[in-house]
Amino acid sequence: MGRYILKRLLLIIPTLFLILLTNFILVQAAPGGPVEQQIAQIELAQNKGETTGAAMGGGSILSDGVYRGSRGLSEEMVEAIKAQYGFDKPAPERFWIMLKNYAVLDFGTSFFKGKPVTELIVEKLPVSISLGLWSTLLIYLIAIPLGIYKAMHHGSGIDKFTAVMLAVGHAIPIFVFGVILLVLFAGGSYWQIFPLQGLVSENFDQLSPLAKIKDYFWHLALPLTASTIGGFAALTYLTKFSFIEELSKQYVLTARAKGLSNRQVLYGHVFRNAMLIVIAGIPAAIVSIFFTGNLLIEIIFKLDGLGLLGFEAIVQRDYPVIFGTLFIFTLVGLLLQLISDISYHLIDPRIDFEGR
Structure with missing residues (x-):
């Protein structure tokens, strides 16, 4: 396993080089620099x-x-x-x-903001991490139990009803959910319950600790709702069909024949094997939530994070910011994939990556 980790770490270097080179060529060729x-x-x-x-x-x-x-x-x-x-x-x-x-790790100075790119990334990163971590947590807390329930009750009325809801949620783009929530609950044509933009109120520093927590989640309510609704359908189905596949295998029939209850079979035998494919998809899910889905959420709700920073940099052709954020996104994605492989091996030591 150690040799595999070392090999993957060394592969990060040419991967970053090729990605930066490709984007450098594309950006240099684009007009309006x-x-x-x-x-x-x-x-x-x-x-x-x-x-x-x-x-x-x-x-x-x-x-x-x-x-x-x-x-x-x-x-x-x-x-x-x-x-x-x-x-x-x-x-x-x-x-x-x-x-x-x-x-x-010297990414230069922003052309249009006049600040070091590293400083800008450090300044914006907490917003993106905050939104990304809470979105990921909510999606996994909803999707995995729902996927297991659907697998255990495959073909039931609840399974069919939730399938329709998941299909609708998956089909509608995440930015549409964001706009709908803004119109309905943030001072659009209906109710002004939640703030229109920002992660905290202007008087946040003057609030008490409890009031700061309430204010923080009050601002996060709509962005998190939009991000969660648009993000957990795929993971739910991945979990469901992974469990269905395991439940149909011979070792499950043998366990039931020995008199084990459904709960014992599910959590004692099926869970670990079925969760392998879910764990393998964690890096892609996190990268998607952090750097794709939440980019749109940050723009819609004017959350001053890395997504909004990258979007503004592309519009302004702010090359140091573009390449700096691209470098960080790519590096984080590659490291998350490596962490996923290590977790994969820890859960099931029979899986050997040395043969890759």
Whole structure:
């Protein structure tokens, strides 16, 4: 097992390299980068200045005191803007510099926020972790017992009814649930019971400890509801069919023939084997909840976490933030997959990953 763990840890390096390289090439090829945006902003300000100057019988003067008239930016200023964002160097050199910095977890400085990317990630991470952990906990607390119940009562009326509810919940996108909850309960066309946005109130620091807890969960109520409704259907069915498969095996029939009760068979024999496939899916579920589903939830409810940070960075072409958050997301996903494999082995030592 130790050799397998070492091999997987070493494989993280080329995996991160290929993902960063692919996204670096795609992002560099995309139009509308930070240089173009900065030039467009300066030219817009220049054109406004020209309009004002024309009305007063004059022209436009930029911050360097040089009159530009209607000629646009000088070549020297364009080159200065490129140098400001590091685009005065060839792409391979920029990528190599980025790799060297990332090796020591230096993700650079945000183009548009003017703060180190590491500082931004640390600042936003608690919001995403808070939402992700509570969402994951609720989804597993609901999905696993429900999946076991459906497996034990397969074909019953409750099984069919919940199947319809799960199908509806799975079919409707998570952001639709978020919008519906906002309209119904956050000051839309009906009731204003919950806050419209944010994770805590503005006066959070002045509240008592108990009031802080209440305020925190009051703000989380709608985001967690939307995230949970849209996320537990797949896990419920995974649990159900895993248990159904185990219940049909010969060792279960033998256990029942020996006079064991259904409870003894379920928790003494079936549970450990059936939960293996559920455990194997934990990393994918967590990555999906943290970095996909909750990205939309953070945007809808204006929760200032990594998802919203990454979305704003993509819109603004803030490359240091884009690559920094991508690096963290990928690294966390790979480590979670490794943890899943280790847990898989601990639950069933017969599973040997050395042969992989």
